[in-house]
Amino acid sequence: MGDNLLYVFAGFPRSGLNAGGLQHAIERAEELAILEHKPEIRITKEDHGRVIISDRCKADGIDWPWFLERAAFGNGVTIHGTEARYSDNEVAHDLFGPEGWAEYEKRWTPGTCPQEDHVVHLTWLITRTPLPSAVYERVRELIEEGAPAEPRGAYEDKHFSEIRQWRAP
Amino acid sequence: MTEIIPRIHAGSAHHAGSHKAANHSDQLATGAELTELTDSSETTLHSHVASGAVTREGGDTTEHTTTSTSAVDLSSITSLNIGALVPLHVSLRSRKTSGAADDADIGLKINSTSVFTPATNVGLLHYTTNNQAEELAVDFGIGARLTNYTFPISSYRLRPRISSSGAAASGTDDGPLGTYTNTFPLVAITSFILEGIVGNGSITLAVDEWHLYSRAVS
Numbered sequence: 001m002g003d004n005l006l007y008v009f010a011g012f013p014r015s016g017l018n019a020g021g022l023q024h025a026i027e028r029a030e031e032l033a034i035l036e037h038k039p040e041i042r043i044t045k046e047d048h049g050r051v052i053i054s055d056r057c058k059a060d061g062i063d064w065p066w067f068l069e070r071a072a073f074g075n076g077v078t079i080h081g082t083e084a085r086y087s088d089n090e091v092a093h094d095l096f097g098p099e100g101w102a103e104y105e106k107r108w109t110p111g112t113c114p115q116e117d118h119v120v121h122l123t124w125l126i127t128r129t130p131l132p133s134a135v136y137e138r139v140r141e142l143i144e145e146g147a148p149a150e151p152r153g154a155y156e157d158k159h160f161s162e163i164r165q166w167r168a169p
Numbered sequence: 170m171t172e173i174i175p176r177i178h179a180g181s182a183h184h185a186g187s188h189k190a191a192n193h194s195d196q197l198a199t200g201a202e203l204t205e206l207t208d209s210s211e212t213t214l215h216s217h218v219a220s221g222a223v224t225r226e227g228g229d230t231t232e233h234t235t236t237s238t239s240a241v242d243l244s245s246i247t248s249l250n251i252g253a254l255v256p257l258h259v260s261l262r263s264r265k266t267s268g269a270a271d272d273a274d275i276g277l278k279i280n281s282t283s284v285f286t287p288a289t290n291v292g293l294l295h296y297t298t299n300n301q302a303e304e305l306a307v308d309f310g311i312g313a314r315l316t317n318y319t320f321p322i323s324s325y326r327l328r329p330r331i332s333s334s335g336a337a338a339s340g341t342d343d344g345p346l347g348t349y350t351n352t353f354p355l356v357a358i359t360s361f362i363l364e365g366i367v368g369n370g371s372i373t374l375a376v377d378e379w380h381l382y383s384r385a386v387s
Contacts, residue, residue, distance in 0.1 A: 035370075037236075074241025078243065158267060161232040
């Protein structure tokens with residue numbers, strides 16, 4: 001891992017920024033930090049010594065031991081999805097994004113929730129140097145607080161993913 | 170989401186068309202007991218398991234993306250218990266953005282064992298090195314895993330499409346591409362992880378609307 005650091009945040013940007021868009025925001029649009037892109041850099045679970053997990057992740061029960069054995073975090077920026085059991089991880093309702101807990105809960109037959117698996121989204125990025133607190137906070141706002149990607153003219157369409165709400169089939 | 174196929178078929182017409190008395194192990198039963206089969210209630214004489222029953226084991230209907238130039242876990246299903254002899258089906262959509270003249274690939278980990286570590290020209294999905302947005306739709310099967318049968322991914326055609334036009338991005342390859350990193354584990358599948366990699370950090374690789382299904386074997 002060298003001097004690289006892994007930052008893990010809860011959820012994904014509600015602005016729709018995808019990994020490339022978030023990277024563009026950090027490295028170009030807002031010039032917040034320099035990310036690590038060297039192909040030989042591949043952060044794995046063995047590199048937990050230089051990992052910063054957001055308070056929101058920790059409040060949701062997502063800490064370092066939570067990740068799979070031999071999990072691979074790569075480099076650059078990744079927006080990842082996995083399934084977790086609510087009862088094991090006590091994942092907070094806030095992770096369910098724009099549809100909200102009430103809508104999400106309607107998916108299940110009464111009596112089965114909250115024992116079902118559900119999708120957990122995590123955004124992580126690998127930097128070359130530690131993020132100053134103000135920079136960390138701005139990155140966290142972009143990912144966890146739904147801060148808009150501004151100015152919009154600084155971004156291309158390819159920097160965004162479509163945000164879709166779950167609809168009953 | 171799990172699709173449940175009713176185990177007991179209701180309706181006398183169905184039963185009348187599907188059975189002969191000689192096929193029943195209860196052929197010494199009385200006519201009254203055989204008549205019970207025509208209603209929808211459970212009986213101890215026999216019950217049907219619908220053939221071709223399919224269960225959605227998991228998947229993801231949110232786009233997940235990466236700019237990593239080394240293999241990264243992109244999307245995971247981690248609460249599985251699928252027997253080694255259970256055949257599977259995967260339906261997957263993916264795309265890469267423009268940004269650099271380089272490729273992108275998607276690989277696979279089973280139970281934390283990488284069966285296809287994505288790399289240049291290696292993976293379940295592979296894009297061209299042209300600097301353009303491309304997309305792929307892939308459906309493939311994974312057969313039973315057992316001794317002497319450890320490379321179970323069925324063949325399929327890989328042909329990225331240029332996102333702006335729909336034209337074929339390159340010649341057709343047969344997937345999966347390249348050499349298996351490891352054989353499939355011959356134990357129950359507990360986690361199924363799509364890995365991703367891009368050749369240049371200016372490219373974004375995405376997976377979306379992917380689903381893992383298992384098929385009943387009896």
